[in-house]
Amino acid sequence: MRWKTIFRRHPESQATPPPLATPFDEQFLRRLERLALVSSRTLRGGLTGGHASKRRLPAPTVADHRPYTHGDDLRYVDWNVYARHDDLHIKMGEAEQDIGVTILLDGSASMDYGSGPNQKWLVAQQLAAAIGYCTLAQGDHLRVQPFGTTSETPFSASSRQRGSALLAYLAALRPGGQGNVVRTFIDQARSGGNGLIVLISDLWYAQEIDAALKQLPPPRWQIVVLHLLHPQELRPELDGDLELEDSETGLLETLHIDAAARARYDDRLYDWGHGLERACVRRGANYVLLTSAQPLEQAILPFLRARNVLR
Amino acid sequence: MSVLAPLLLGLGLLALPVVAALHLLQQRRRRVRVPALELWHDPTPLVRQRSRRLPITWPLLLRLLIAALLALALGRPLLHSVTGLPTTTALLLDTSTSMAATDIAPSRLGAAQLEARRAIAALRTGDQLAIIDLSNPPRLVARGGPDARTALEAAVDRLQAGGHGGSLQAALDLASSVQQSNHSLQIVVLTDTANHAQAPLTAPVSVDWRTFGTASDNVAFVAFAARSTTDGLHLYARVANLGSAPVARTMNVALDGQLTQTEPIRLEAHTEAEWSWPLPKDTAIATANLDSSDAFADDDQATLLLRGNTTLHALLVSPNPSPLERALRALSNVSVTTARPDSYSTAGNDLTIFSGYMPATLPPVPTWIVAPPTSALLPVSGTSDDVVADSVPDNRFAALDLHSVHFGGVAMLQPPAWSGIALGAGSTPLILAGFHAGQPVTIWSFDPDQGGLANRVQFPLLVAATLRTVTTGLDQSWTLGDQAPKTLHDPAGSAIDAGTPFAATGLYRTPGNQPALTVNVLDAEESDLSPRPAPVIEINTPTTATTTTRDLGRELWLPVVGLVCLMLLLEGLGMQLRRSRRTPQAGRL
Numbered sequence: 001m002r003w004k005t006i007f008r009r010h011p012e013s014q015a016t017p018p019p020l021a022t023p024f025d026e027q028f029l030r031r032l033e034r035l036a037l038v039s040s041r042t043l044r045g046g047l048t049g050g051h052a053s054k055r056r057l058p059a060p061t062v063a064d065h066r067p068y069t070h071g072d073d074l075r076y077v078d079w080n081v082y083a084r085h086d087d088l089h090i091k092m093g094e095a096e097q098d099i100g101v102t103i104l105l106d107g108s109a110s111m112d113y114g115s116g117p118n119q120k121w122l123v124a125q126q127l128a129a130a131i132g133y134c135t136l137a138q139g140d141h142l143r144v145q146p147f148g149t150t151s152e153t154p155f156s157a158s159s160r161q162r163g164s165a166l167l168a169y170l171a172a173l174r175p176g177g178q179g180n181v182v183r184t185f186i187d188q189a190r191s192g193g194n195g196l197i198v199l200i201s202d203l204w205y206a207q208e209i210d211a212a213l214k215q216l217p218p219p220r221w222q223i224v225v226l227h228l229l230h231p232q233e234l235r236p237e238l239d240g241d242l243e244l245e246d247s248e249t250g251l252l253e254t255l256h257i258d259a260a261a262r263a264r265y266d267d268r269l270y271d272w273g274h275g276l277e278r279a280c281v282r283r284g285a286n287y288v289l290l291t292s293a294q295p296l297e298q299a300i301l302p303f304l305r306a307r308n309v310l311r
Numbered sequence: 312m313s314v315l316a317p318l319l320l321g322l323g324l325l326a327l328p329v330v331a332a333l334h335l336l337q338q339r340r341r342r343v344r345v346p347a348l349e350l351w352h353d354p355t356p357l358v359r360q361r362s363r364r365l366p367i368t369w370p371l372l373l374r375l376l377i378a379a380l381l382a383l384a385l386g387r388p389l390l391h392s393v394t395g396l397p398t399t400t401a402l403l404l405d406t407s408t409s410m411a412a413t414d415i416a417p418s419r420l421g422a423a424q425l426e427a428r429r430a431i432a433a434l435r436t437g438d439q440l441a442i443i444d445l446s447n448p449p450r451l452v453a454r455g456g457p458d459a460r461t462a463l464e465a466a467v468d469r470l471q472a473g474g475h476g477g478s479l480q481a482a483l484d485l486a487s488s489v490q491q492s493n494h495s496l497q498i499v500v501l502t503d504t505a506n507h508a509q510a511p512l513t514a515p516v517s518v519d520w521r522t523f524g525t526a527s528d529n530v531a532f533v534a535f536a537a538r539s540t541t542d543g544l545h546l547y548a549r550v551a552n553l554g555s556a557p558v559a560r561t562m563n564v565a566l567d568g569q570l571t572q573t574e575p576i577r578l579e580a581h582t583e584a585e586w587s588w589p590l591p592k593d594t595a596i597a598t599a600n601l602d603s604s605d606a607f608a609d610d611d612q613a614t615l616l617l618r619g620n621t622t623l624h625a626l627l628v629s630p631n632p633s634p635l636e637r638a639l640r641a642l643s644n645v646s647v648t649t650a651r652p653d654s655y656s657t658a659g660n661d662l663t664i665f666s667g668y669m670p671a672t673l674p675p676v677p678t679w680i681v682a683p684p685t686s687a688l689l690p691v692s693g694t695s696d697d698v699v700a701d702s703v704p705d706n707r708f709a710a711l712d713l714h715s716v717h718f719g720g721v722a723m724l725q726p727p728a729w730s731g732i733a734l735g736a737g738s739t740p741l742i743l744a745g746f747h748a749g750q751p752v753t754i755w756s757f758d759p760d761q762g763g764l765a766n767r768v769q770f771p772l773l774v775a776a777t778l779r780t781v782t783t784g785l786d787q788s789w790t791l792g793d794q795a796p797k798t799l800h801d802p803a804g805s806a807i808d809a810g811t812p813f814a815a816t817g818l819y820r821t822p823g824n825q826p827a828l829t830v831n832v833l834d835a836e837e838s839d840l841s842p843r844p845a846p847v848i849e850i851n852t853p854t855t856a857t858t859t860t861r862d863l864g865r866e867l868w869l870p871v872v873g874l875v876c877l878m879l880l881l882e883g884l885g886m887q888l889r890r891s892r893r894t895p896q897a898g899r900l
Contacts (some may be wrong), residue, residue, distance in 0.1 A: 110346035120346075204347035233346060243342040244351055253348050268350040 024129055024167050064092040100195030101135040101142050102188060103128050105170075107149030108179035109247040110204045114230045114292060121175045123292040124200050124228055129170050130296065131198055136160045141195075144169065145188065148179025178205075178248050185212035194220040203227050203276055205248065213283035223285035227276060231293045236265060316387045323382025330378050334371045370882065377878050384871040397437030399494040401486030402427055404467070405445045405502035407476030408791050408837035412503070414527040414606035420472045422523045423501035427467045430499065431460050441489040442466050445502065446474050446792065447704060448731025448745075449482035454489060471814050473792015475834060477731065478704040479846065483514045490515075504842045513851045520845045527606040528554025530576075531838035533583065535599060535613035535831060537590060544590040546597050548613065552578035553839040561602040562586070566594050576601070590617070596818060596826060607840060609791060609816045610832035616818065622646050623782060628655045629666035634765035635681060638774040639664075645778070662782060667758070677751045679781045682720055682758035689754070691722040696762065698736045705733030705744060706836065707780050708773075716769055719762025730754065733780070744780055749796050749809050753781040789813060789830045799827055 065078060068088035078091045105128050111121045128144060135142040137160050144155040144166070155169045181201065188197065197216055203209065203225075216223060238244075238257045245252055255261065273289060280287035345351070404427060410420040427442065434440055434457040442453040442463060453459075453466030483498065490496040496516050503524040534549035546566075552558050557579050564572035572588055590597070600612040627636055627649045639647045648660065657663050657674040666681040669689060685691035698718045703709050713734070718741055726732060730745030730752065743754040755777070759765045764773075790813070797809045802817030813819075813830045821827045832838060 113344075113346045202346060204349055230346070236345075238343060238345075241341075244348055245342055245344045246348040247344055247346050249348075251348060252342070253351060255351060265350050272350065 024126065024171075062091040065089040066092055099140050100193055101131070101140050102195060102197050103132055103142070103144045104181075104184055104188070104197060104199045104201070105144060105146045105149075105173070106179045106181070106199075106201030106203075107146045107173055107175040107177070108202075108204070109148070109176050110179075110202055111148070111228075112175040113247060114232065118230065118292045120202060120228055120230050120292045123290075123296065125170045125173070126296050127200050127226060127228070127290075129167055132166050132170075133163050136163050136166065142166070145184065146173055147181075147184040148175065148177045150174045150176050181206045182208045182212040182215075185215045189215040195222070197221055197223045198226065199223065200226045200228060202229055202233070206276075209276055210279040210283065213279065213285050218284035223280075223283070225276075225280050225285050225287045227273070227287065227289045229289070229291055231291055234269065234291060236262060238262070316385065320382055320386025323385040324379070326378040326382060327375055330374050331371070334366075334368075334374070370885075373878060373882055377875050377882075380871050380875045380878075384868040384875070388867040388871065390867050397435070397439070397494050398497050399439040399441065399490045400430060400497045400499060401441045401443055401489050402430055403443045403445045403449075403479075403482050403486060403498065403500040403502070404470055405476060405500070406470050406472055406474070406792065407445070407503075408473055408609070408832055408834060409503055409607070409840060410523075411472035411609055411791070412524060412527065412529075412607040412840050414525050414840060415523060418472070419503045419523045420470065423521075424467050424470065426501055426521060426523075428464055431463045431467070434460065439489075439491055439494060441486065443482055443485055443489075444470060445477050445479070445482050445500070447477035448726075449477045449485050451485060451489065471792065471812050473812055473814070474790065475706050475837060478702075480512050481704070481732070483512060483518070483848070487515045503840075504845055512846055512848045514848050515851055517850055518848045520848075522842060522845070524840060524842055526555075526842060527840045528552075528556055528558070529605050529607050529610070529838055529840050530554070530558050530560055530578065530601060531607065531610035531832065531835070532599065532601075532613040533610075533833055533835040533838065534585075535597075535615055535833060537597070537615060537617055538587075542589065544592075544594075544617075546588045546590045546615070547585070548587075548599055549583055549585045550576060550578065550601070551583040551835055551838070552580060553835070553841070555580050555841075563600055563602065564588065565598045566591065567596055568598075598818075607832075607838060610834075610838045612816060613831045613833060614816070614818050614829040616826050616829045623662060623778075624648070624660045625662040625664055626650060626655060626657060626660040627664045627666060628652055628668055629664075630668055631666075633666040633681070634759050634770070635664060635666055635774065638765075638771045639778075641771060642775060642778065662778075673747055673750070673752065675748065675750060677781050678747075679753050679755075679777065681755040682760075683722060683724075683754065683756070685722075689722075689724055689727070691724060693723045695721050695723065695739070698739060698741065698757070698762075700734050700736050700741055702732070702735045702737075704731065704735070705742075705780070706834075708734050708742065708776055711769055711772055711776060713769055713773070716764055716767055717762045718757040718764060720758030720760070722756045724754070724756050742777070746794055749794070751781050753777055789819075789828050790834065791816060791830060791832060793830070795819070797827075798822060800824075 062078070065081065066089065068077060068090050072090050076090050078089050081087070081089045105124060107121070107124075111124055113120050117123075132142050132144055136157055139158070139160070141158045142156065142162075146152055146154075151173065155166060157163075157166060179201065181199070181203070206212070209225075213223060240258075241254070241256050243252055243254045277287045277289075404420075404423055406420065410418070410423065412419050415422050431440060436457060439454065439456050440463055441451060444450050444452045452470070453463050455463055479500075486498045487496065497519065498514055498516055499519040499521065501521050501523065504520075504522050530550065530552050532548060533551045534547065536547050538545050538547050546564070548562070548564070550560075550562065557577065560576040560578075562572075562574040562576050563570055564574070574586060576584065578584055594617050597615040597617060598612070599614075604611050623645045625639060625645055625647050627633060627639065627647055628651070629635075629649065630652055636647055636649060639645050650656075652665075652668040652670075655663075657676050660676060662677050662679065663674050664679040664681065665683070667684065669680065669683040669686040671687070673688070680689070683689045683691065696717075696719045698721045700713045700716065700718070703711075703713075718736070721736075721739060721741065724740055724743070726740050726743055727745070727747075729747050730743040732740045732742070733744040733753075734740075734742035740754075740756055743756070745752055757764070759770060764770050792812050795807050795809055795811050795813060798806060799819040799821060800806050801813075801815055801819055803815065806822070807813075807819075816830050816832060818829050819827050
């Protein structure tokens with residue numbers, strides 16, 4: 001039996017508040033300075049940069065030797081070895097390289113969910129800012145490619161001085177469309193090159209994630225999938241007769257939600273998340289499930305370090 | 312229990328659907344925006360959409376009950392004591408000719424009779440029902456309680472449509488007179504409202520006016536007669552379209568059973584047209600009919616019985632020379648013979664006129680009595696002068712403008728039961744008309760010698776109209792509802808006894824198969840089937856019994872409002888209890 005007044009207003013009718021105007025505070029920016037992006041040695045880049053490479057090049061720091069061949073630079077001949085073995089060997093050393101880091105930022109309408117500091121889009125902006133700033137701080141080449149946002153103009157930078165421009169660029173982005181992960185990956189593959197791909201998305205309507213990852217195979221590409229969900233998506237507290245509206249498609253579904261329905265949702269969520277993780281593992285990508293309720297610096301970054309993404 | 316304000320009750324009950332609609336609105340499903348429906352799709356019945364219907368909940372039932380009680384309070388319910396007074400119901404049945412219309416099944420009168428039977432069946436112990444025939448004059452045809460249901464139903468079944476309808480005020484007066492002591496009075500009028508005076512009427516209680524019939528178009532004969540001109544005898548017919556749309560008909564005229572004329576008729580709405588044809592000598596019967604029947608078939612035909620240049624032989628019996636003689640002699644086809652009261656014989660005369668004289672018994676011929684002295688048949692309590700007519704219940708005198716006529720020597724008569732007022736001044740009858748011993752009798756209560764009436768232009772017109780009244784049937788033209796003067800065979804060949812009202816139009820014959828008389832409608836007012844608004848009936852001083860009955864009732868609106876307040880209090884407490892028990896739902900979207 002329900003006792004309600006006829007004219008009672010429902011608290012559920014409140015609108016989602018707009019995202020914060022400034023998603024990055026000063027303390028957060030200082031922490032970014034201390035972060036370093038750890039990239040895999042399998043990545044190949046230019047001849048500058050602070051990342052170790054498996055390319056054996058003649059270098060002052062000897063790590064290995066190889067027989068001399070015609071045309072080698074005589075400056076790298078190890079004369080001590082020649083004196084001892086009477087053979088010419090070239091000193092091989094580790095050459096430092098820079099890498100290209102591409103952040104694929106999902107700005108579809110489903111990311112505009114939640115309110116306050118737990119809003120998914122806000123957390124996604126902070127994640128992109130943290131990873132992008134670390135990339136620039138290491139002197140790596142950064143490219144931010146949003147998809148599903150109102151504007152999909154990419155951002156590119158290679159120096160730390162462009163950090164403020166990165167933050168301004170991210171703050172100006174607005175979610176609201178329908179994102180297509182596969183198309184975004186295909187576009188990335190067509191652009192050529194290699195590097196580290198960081199996908200920040202809630203992966204709704206991304207059933208073809210396996211096909212998308214197939215477009216960017218390792219070792220040429222290293223992919224990190226940051227699966228960002230709101231706590232209400234992980235454990236919804238909906239109850240009763242509700243008319244659910246899909247934030248991306250606008251479709252309406254009238255449902256009666258009770259404990260059994262919520263249990264079925266949990267089961268499907270578990271299967272869905274594990275399916276995504278398996279697909280990532282199969283394609284050599286790192287899969288990380290995040291919730292927007294976790295404090296960025298206390299939970300996300302240590303987790304990224306544990307996953308060998310940050311140093 | 313009854314309600315004093317049923318209109319407010321009805322308006323209040325309109326709140327019930329409003330309450331239900333508000334609940335349905337409140338139960339409308341809340342819309343929640345979710346990132347994706349991908350994981351919510353579920354074909355199982357537990358999650359699928361449920362039908363949108365009004366949930367029957369205790370708050371809904373409680374609020375509907377509150378709304379219904381408030382509506383009941385608005386209607387001012389009146390609780391009658393079980394020891395309340397029984398009711399005398401006066402049922403006034405309109406039996407005018409228009410009630411024979413068949414625009415509703417089986418007819419207007421048939422529907423009214425059915426309603427009367429329902430009232431008879433609903434009689435409770437101690438109740439009384441009076442059946443009043445709203446004819447001219449109104450008459451009480453039956454009266455009784457639940458034990459007299461059979462007699463009451465038989466009386467209702469005997470009623471037939473005919474005539475021009477009686478005085479409604481006289482019928483209301485008759486209805487108020489049937490109220491028994493310690494009985495409440497209820498007056499119900501069953502009518503088609505086609506022909507009733509619209510003058511303000513009075514009744515002791517409010518009148519339950521129940522109307523039968525619809526606005527039906529009708530084409531009718533309103534005149535069908537033979538006229539003598541210099542060219543000989545002519546047949547005259549007038550047809551009226553009493554409907555609101557143009558009509559096309561064909562009129563067939565037959566003389567002595569032989570079709571002689573076929574006239575196409577096209578009449579605009581509310582118009583009339585006339586035709587005239589020369590009549591051959593020795594024509595006995597003229598008949599006219601319209602080809603298609605409508606809701607009122609009786610006025611679609613007219614029959615005329617011709618007997619050549621029949622002269623009306625009138626015997627004027629008067630102790631003194633009467634101005635009537637001069638007026639009668641001025642009329643064509645009237646032969647007047649005068650006689651003194653002590654030496655007259657009615658043999659061989661079609662009409663006997665007594666002026667200033669009243670015999671001990673009326674002769675077995677149509678009789679016209681003028682300024683009667685007091686007698687056993689017509690007691691006179693006195694005379695009055697300078698009386699002006701103000702009511703004309705009989706439309707045969709309606710065409711006369713008598714407002715400027717001052718009647719003198721008016722005898723204060725108590726109208727006999729067999730007569731009705733045809734012309735009156737208040738309750739004083741000036742002209743009475745009726746049938747006595749099967750013969751038409753018309754009474755002038757005034758003396759034309761006094762008041763100057765004999766010198767007014769209205770006098771010969773009044774004489775002619777009275778002559779038509781008193782000689783009804785002498786020209787063999789009767790109307791529906793008139794009583795048969797003798798045993799006759801109706802147009803269908805069935806025998807009817809003397810005194811039986813005519814129930815069908817057409818030619819009536821004697822038992823020897825000789826044409827005797829014709830029965831027609833020929834009444835434009837009765838043929839006009841369009842219903843009129845109910846007349847205004849003012850309530851005069853309530854009867855003692857009615858007042859007593861109202862005192863026995865107790866209005867219940869105050870207890871009902873108190874009950875509503877109690878239920879509202881309970882609902883408020885329930886809501887408060889519900890709120891206090893409701894646990895906060897943290898983290899709701």
